[in-house]
Amino acid sequence: MLLCAFLIIPPLSAISLSPGSSFAGAPTIANGDPVYIHGIATGHPSAGLQVWLIGYNYVKITTVYTNADNTYEYELKSADTQSLAPGQYFVLVQHPMMNGVFDIYYDGSTGSVINRQLGSGTSIFQLTGTGSLQKPDGANALMQAINSQNLDDTFATTSFIIGNPTAFINPIGDHAVGDKFTIHGSTNIAVGNNLMIEIISSSFKPTQKVQSAEFSGSAGTVKVEPGTNGLNRWSFDVDASTFKPDEYVVQVSGETIDVTGSTTFNIVTKQPTTAKTPSPETTVQTIIPITTTPPTPLTTTQKSPLSPTMIIVAYILVGCAMLLKRK
Secondary structure: OOEEEEEEOOOOOOEEEOOOOOOOOOOEEEOOOOEEEEEEEOOOOOOOEEEEEEEOOEEEEEEEOOOOOOEEEEEEOHHHHHOOOOEEEEEEEEEOHHHOOOOEEEEOOOOEEEEOOOOOOEEEEEOOOOOOOOOOHHHHHHHHHHOOOOOOOEEEEEEEEEEOOOEEEOOOOOEEOOOEEEEEEEEOOOOOOEEEEEEEEOOOOOOOOOOOOOOOEEEEEEEOEEEEOOEEEEEEEEEHHHOOOEEEEEEEEEOOOOOEEEEEEEEEOOOOOOOOOOOOOOOOOOOOOOOOOOOOOOOOOOOOOOOHHHHHHHHHHHHHHHHHHHO
């Protein structure tokens, strides 16, 4: 026998949890969003499957039947989740297995969970009423009871979190007339829901018939898309070519779910852009003349050449002087 449970919030991918798995990583939805629990259960039990939905001061037990292809589906409608208090809700799908009966069942008259295999049926813990176990203790006690080796029942589990509907708008910042930009935000309402976006000038107000009534802003509808960290996302494109410089109010609201959010941003005058003509660069070069002083030539005294006659005369005079001296 095979029992699998999947929790989906269309059109997100299904979350598959094996029997006895933990309740960690539960998706968050908003009040008013439908929840679909579907999976595969083989054996075509004539008693069907027992779906336990356990939350804070909330217990709902329903029987669903498998289809010819072994699939089953259980739906929590928008009206069901609309009235649920914020918090985590545990889902347990119970299969009766071979004996065709639910060995663990709920006695609505006493609020007790009964083990059919203990004597003629013994209360094992109180699920509702005085002394009842609160979640997640009640869900854990139920899993342990069905998981007993003395029973042939099996189960699969999943969970989800109900939160008050919220819609957030990411900071937008200032933009200029003519800009094209995108406003982003997040929400906990389910994927596929519609959100209405309105952008209105803060100075817009009703006017008399004789007065000019210019509207500056934008409006439209966007769908919620899958996100991360427990929140889905949305986006809205803005063309500010017809906007006037002013402060603008952004309002986001649910089309079918009561959720709102708002913020403001500014549209400023677009600064004119003039193309600059590159001017030729003028380079002024200062030429410093370099004066080179030629080196002063060294003054040299040249010897006058002696003629042969003068040399002979000099020898004669020297000879005469020597003779006179001797005498």
